[in-house]
Amino acid sequence: MTHPSRLTSPLFIPLSMGKIGLWKAMGKIGLWMALWIGLLLWATIAASPAWAGSRLLGTGGVTQIEGAAGGGLSPWGVLAGTASEGEWAITASRSEARLDDYRLTASGVALNWQDRLEVSFARQRLGLDTLGGELQQDIHGLKLRLLGDVLYHPWGVWSLGVQHKRLDDGSLARAVGAESTQGNDIYLSGSKLLFDAVAGRNLLVNLTLRSTRANQGGLLGFGGDRESSRSLVAEGSVGLFLTPNWVVGVEYRQKPDNLDFAREDDWQDLYSAYFFNKHVSLTGAWLDLGSIAGLDQQRGGYLSLQVAF
Amino acid sequence: MSLVHRLIVIALLALLLSGCMQRPTPPTPTLYAQLGGEAGVAAIVEDFTYRLAGDDEVVVFFANSNIDRFVASLEEQICHLSDGPCVYSGPPMDRAHQHMGITDAHFNALVEHMQQTLIDQGVPPGPRNRLLGRLARLHADIMSLQ
Numbered sequence: 001m002t003h004p005s006r007l008t009s010p011l012f013i014p015l016s017m018g019k020i021g022l023w024k025a026m027g028k029i030g031l032w033m034a035l036w037i038g039l040l041l042w043a044t045i046a047a048s049p050a051w052a053g054s055r056l057l058g059t060g061g062v063t064q065i066e067g068a069a070g071g072g073l074s075p076w077g078v079l080a081g082t083a084s085e086g087e088w089a090i091t092a093s094r095s096e097a098r099l100d101d102y103r104l105t106a107s108g109v110a111l112n113w114q115d116r117l118e119v120s121f122a123r124q125r126l127g128l129d130t131l132g133g134e135l136q137q138d139i140h141g142l143k144l145r146l147l148g149d150v151l152y153h154p155w156g157v158w159s160l161g162v163q164h165k166r167l168d169d170g171s172l173a174r175a176v177g178a179e180s181t182q183g184n185d186i187y188l189s190g191s192k193l194l195f196d197a198v199a200g201r202n203l204l205v206n207l208t209l210r211s212t213r214a215n216q217g218g219l220l221g222f223g224g225d226r227e228s229s230r231s232l233v234a235e236g237s238v239g240l241f242l243t244p245n246w247v248v249g250v251e252y253r254q255k256p257d258n259l260d261f262a263r264e265d266d267w268q269d270l271y272s273a274y275f276f277n278k279h280v281s282l283t284g285a286w287l288d289l290g291s292i293a294g295l296d297q298q299r300g301g302y303l304s305l306q307v308a309f
Numbered sequence: 310m311s312l313v314h315r316l317i318v319i320a321l322l323a324l325l326l327s328g329c330m331q332r333p334t335p336p337t338p339t340l341y342a343q344l345g346g347e348a349g350v351a352a353i354v355e356d357f358t359y360r361l362a363g364d365d366e367v368v369v370f371f372a373n374s375n376i377d378r379f380v381a382s383l384e385e386q387i388c389h390l391s392d393g394p395c396v397y398s399g400p401p402m403d404r405a406h407q408h409m410g411i412t413d414a415h416f417n418a419l420v421e422h423m424q425q426t427l428i429d430q431g432v433p434p435g436p437r438n439r440l441l442g443r444l445a446r447l448h449a450d451i452m453s454l455q
Contacts, residue, residue: 054417056424085413115413149413151420152448195442200435202442243434244424 036094039307051309052278053082053089055115057244059150059193062273062283063093063306066139066163066217067108067122070189072285072302073253073267074235076206077157077191078150079118079143080110081308082278088113095304097287101130101295110141118143118161126219130295135219136168143189150204156192163187165218176261176293178221179228185212193241201240204247208235215258216292224258231256239271248272251285265290269302281306340443341393343436350393353430354384360422367418370409390443402450411455416448 053060060081064070069080072095081089089112097104108122120141127134143161150157163185167173170181187210197203211230213222223229233256239249253267271285285302292298344350358380361367371379388395399405423444427437 054414054421056417056421084417087414149448152416152445154446195445196435196438200433200438202438244428 036305039092053087053112053115054084055082056151057082057278058241058247058273058275058281060089060091060112060308061191062281062304063091063095063106063108063110063122065095065097065104065106065122065124066141066165066185067093067106067110067120068141068143068161068163069110069112069118069120070208071206071237071239071249071251071273072269072271072283072287072304073251074206074208074237075143075161075187075189076208076237077145077148077159077189079115079145079159080112080120083112084115086114089308091306091308093304093306095283095302097300097302099287099289099292099298099300101128102292102298103127103129116145118145118159124217124219128293131293133172135172137218138166138168139218140164148190150191150193153192156190156205158188158190161187161189165214165222167218167221170221173215173219173221176220177225177259178215179213179223179225181221183213183218183222185210185214185218187211198240201242204237204239204241204249206235206237206239209233210235212256213258215256216264217255220259220293224260226260227256227258231258239273245275246272262294263291271302279308281308339393340391340436340439341388344387344391344432344440345430346393347388349430349432350384350387350391353426353432354380354387356430357383357423357426360426361419364418364422367415367422370411370415387440391440402447403453406451407454409455411451413452416451420445 059078061069061071061076061078064072064075066075068075069078070076080091083089091110093108095106104124104126106122106124108120110118110120112118122139124137124139125134141161141163143159145157145159148155148157165185166182173181187208189206189208191204191206194203194205210233212233213230215221215224233254235253237249237251239247241247249271251269251271255264255266257264267289269285269287271283273281273283275281283304287300287302289298344353358376361371382399385395386397386399389397420441424441427440
């Protein structure tokens with residue numbers, strides 16, 4: 001894509017109308033904030049319960065950094081929002097991670113059709129605060145619910161997903177030894193809520209198996225000089241619903257290590273997600289992403305806001 | 310055996326017996342008791358039924374129902390499910406909901422009403438989630454003949 005990406009707002013509204021003076025003056029951040037505040041107000045005040053899906057609060061998870069319904073780092077078996085049979089849901093999210101030497105932002109939208117198919121899009125920007133520069137990646141996702149239900153089925157819910165990832169500018173990825181600048185992750189994900197599991201609270205358990213060639217999730221390209229083929233990696237999380245609105249837990253995401261120039265570590269985090277209602281959730285996490293592009297011990301905070309209809 | 314020995318043995322036996330008597334394993338209350346027994350379950354079912362009556366999406370399924378019989382049957386079923394002194398005598402769940410056109414969305418709505426009922430009736434998280442878990446297992450039967 002040759003469009004001037006910096007002029008495109010994170011929610012993909014072209015700022016060509018930004019030529020109008022007032023909008024231009026508001027700037028990218030101003031417009032972005034106004035949009036979000038508007039959406040939030042709409043979500044909390046104007047939206048009637050009829051706008052929400054019927055699935056229980058929290059059963060759609062939040063938005064993971066690649067745009068799928070999940071935790072923060074890993075997709076879950078559940079589909080976005082609270083849509084069920086005969087219902088639709090749409091979610092929009094904005095996430096930001098601030099690490100020691102990097103800053104990652106991810107903006108995503110996802111559509112859920114009848115709790116059967118989830119179509120998602122996410123745009124990631126990784127600011128290389130220490131190394132200099134910025135990387136951008138687009139991720140188109142599909143997730144198909146194969147069987148089950150996170151609450152009602154003895155085996156939980158199981159879904160098959162694919163994430164098509166494409167780096168905007170692959171020159172850095174190629175320079176560090178990546179083989180290609182786009183790739184497809186395929187994953188199988190299962191989620192199950194265990195009622196009255198710990199201290200009377202419900203425990204959400206997730207497992208994801210992913211086949212991938214992505215280096216650092218794709219931001220450093222796909223395949224590499226050390227390992228070119230696909231790896232099968234496991235991702236998992238547990239979360240305890242302290243109340244019906246509030247879940248806290250841990251996540252772990254195994255990763256391949258394809259590049260010779262620098263070691264790649266697994267990712268992990270501690271998270272807390274609060275569902276104000278079926279329309280607004282806020283997630284905070286403490287991340288430990290290990291070594292990224294030669295800079296060790298990348299730790300930091302994560303904040304993610306999701307609105308859903 | 311000297312008197313002293315005899316006394317020691319008696320004292321030890323007494324100690325042992327009293328120890329047994331003073332530390333009976335406290336009977337874990339049944340879920341039924343934790344829900345408040347007969348009165349608690351009746352209050353839950355009444356509250357829940359009013360919520361169903363107020364939900365336009367759900368109330369249509371009760372158009373031809375005898376509400377008194379529904380209430381009695383649900384009380385009995387929750388009593389049974391929560392290890393109370395009842396045996397559910399109503400129709401099996403699959404036949405009771407046969408061809409009613411119930412979707413997951415309707416089922417979800419009922420679960421949500423039940424969850425809110427239990428919260429508003431002051432049922433603590435443990436018993437609340439345990440009952441919800443047992444009710445959730447009925448999903449397969451209720452949906453099997455739709």
